[in-house]
Amino acid sequence: MFKLGILGVGDLTEKMVRGFLRGGLPVEVYLSPGNHEKAQGLARDAACRVMPDNQAVVDHADIVLIGVRPAQLPDLARDLVIRPEQKLISVVSGVSLGELQQLFGTKACVRAMLSYAAEINRSTVAIYPDDLSARALLRTLGNLIALGSENEFELATVSACMNGWFYFLLHDLQHWLIEKGLSSDRARELVLSSIEDCVAYARYRDSLPIRDLGRSIATDGTFSAQGLEMLGLHQANAAWNAACEVVFDALLTGVE
Ligand SMILES: NC(=O)c1ccc[n+]([C@@H]2O[C@H](COP(=O)([O-])OP(=O)(O)OC[C@H]3O[C@@H](n4cnc5c(N)ncnc54)[C@H](OP(=O)(O)O)[C@@H]3O)[C@@H](O)[C@H]2O)c1
Incomplete structure (x- = not known):
C-alpha cells in the first residue's frame, strides 16, 4: 500500500x-x-x-x-x-x-x-x-x-508545454472546418482522429524518421504537398521553434 x-x-x-x-x-x-x-x-x-x-x-x-x-x-x-x-x-x-x-x-x-x-x-x-x-x-x-540529466528534464518540460500548445492548434484546425460548414462534433472528431492516426502510424513505423513519414504522404503533385508548401511559406514551424526557445530559456533562468 x-x-x-x-x-x-x-x-x-x-x-x-x-x-x-x-x-x-x-x-x-x-x-x-x-x-x-x-x-x-x-x-x-x-x-x-x-x-x-x-x-x-x-x-x-x-x-x-x-x-x-x-x-x-x-x-x-x-x-x-x-x-x-x-x-x-x-x-x-x-x-x-x-x-x-x-x-x-x-x-x-x-x-x-x-x-x-x-x-x-x-x-x-x-x-x-x-x-x-x-x-x-x-x-x-x-x-x-x-x-x-537535469538539462534533459528541462527539455522534457518544454515537450510538456507542446502538449498544451497542441490543443490550440487542434482548436484552430477544428474551427476552420466548422467555418467551412462542418458541425462542431464532426470537425472535432475528424481533427482528433486525424492526429491519432498520425501518432499511431509513427509508433508503428518507429524505425523511420518522422519527417520521412510526412514526405511519403506529401509527394509531388499531391494536395498534402500543396498545403505543406504554404506552411513553409508562412514559416509555421519556425513559430513553434521560437515558442520552445522562449520556454527553455525561462526554465534555465527560473522565470515563470
Ligand atoms: N497545470 C499544469 O498543466 C501543470 C503541468 C505541469 C506542471 N505543473 C506544475 O505544477 C504545479 C502546480 O500547478 P497547478 O496548475 O496545479 O497549480 P494550482 O492549481 O495553483 O495548484 C497549486 C495548489 O497548491 C495550493 N497551495 C499553495 N500553497 C500551499 C501551501 N503552503 N500549503 C498547501 N497548499 C498550498 C494552492 O491552494 P490555494 O488555491 O488554496 O492557494 C493550490 O490549490 C506548478 O508548480 C506547475 O509548474 C503544472
Missing part, C-alpha cells in the same frame, strides 16, 4: 490523484487542506483524507508529492520536517533538484512532469533522477520516461 501525501491540491495534483485511483493503485492519500473545494472533492473517495495541516500530511506519508506553484515553495517548505527516508516528488516546473534539496533539507527528491492526461492514465510522465519508488507510483499515470 502506497501512503502518499499531497502538498498543494491543485489542477495537476487533483488529476494525478484521480489517475492513481482510476488505475487501481493500492494507495492511501493524505491531502493538504489548502484548496478546500478540490481536496473535499477528492475526499469523497474513501482512499483520500484531508489533513488538518501540511505537517500531518508529511507525517502520515511515505512519499510526498509537491504540487504548489514555484513562488509558493518557500512558504510551503518553511518549518516542514521531512523524515530522512521519505521521498519527495516535485511537479513544480523550473525548480531544480538542488533548490528542492536545499528548501526541504533532504537529498531524496525527484522531479516529475506530467500532463492532464494523468487523470486517465495516459500522460507522458518524465522523471529525473530515475528512482524505483517514483517509478512504481507514477507509472500508473502513463508513459514513464526517465531522463538522464
Whole structure:
C-alpha cells in the first residue's frame, strides 16, 4: 500500500490523484487542506483524507508529492520536517533538484512532469533522477520516461508545454472546418482522429524518421504537398521553434 501525501491540491495534483485511483493503485492519500473545494472533492473517495495541516500530511506519508506553484515553495517548505527516508516528488516546473534539496533539507527528491492526461492514465510522465519508488507510483499515470540529466528534464518540460500548445492548434484546425460548414462534433472528431492516426502510424513505423513519414504522404503533385508548401511559406514551424526557445530559456533562468 502506497501512503502518499499531497502538498498543494491543485489542477495537476487533483488529476494525478484521480489517475492513481482510476488505475487501481493500492494507495492511501493524505491531502493538504489548502484548496478546500478540490481536496473535499477528492475526499469523497474513501482512499483520500484531508489533513488538518501540511505537517500531518508529511507525517502520515511515505512519499510526498509537491504540487504548489514555484513562488509558493518557500512558504510551503518553511518549518516542514521531512523524515530522512521519505521521498519527495516535485511537479513544480523550473525548480531544480538542488533548490528542492536545499528548501526541504533532504537529498531524496525527484522531479516529475506530467500532463492532464494523468487523470486517465495516459500522460507522458518524465522523471529525473530515475528512482524505483517514483517509478512504481507514477507509472500508473502513463508513459514513464526517465531522463538522464537535469538539462534533459528541462527539455522534457518544454515537450510538456507542446502538449498544451497542441490543443490550440487542434482548436484552430477544428474551427476552420466548422467555418467551412462542418458541425462542431464532426470537425472535432475528424481533427482528433486525424492526429491519432498520425501518432499511431509513427509508433508503428518507429524505425523511420518522422519527417520521412510526412514526405511519403506529401509527394509531388499531391494536395498534402500543396498545403505543406504554404506552411513553409508562412514559416509555421519556425513559430513553434521560437515558442520552445522562449520556454527553455525561462526554465534555465527560473522565470515563470
Ligand atoms: N497545470 C499544469 O498543466 C501543470 C503541468 C505541469 C506542471 N505543473 C506544475 O505544477 C504545479 C502546480 O500547478 P497547478 O496548475 O496545479 O497549480 P494550482 O492549481 O495553483 O495548484 C497549486 C495548489 O497548491 C495550493 N497551495 C499553495 N500553497 C500551499 C501551501 N503552503 N500549503 C498547501 N497548499 C498550498 C494552492 O491552494 P490555494 O488555491 O488554496 O492557494 C493550490 O490549490 C506548478 O508548480 C506547475 O509548474 C503544472
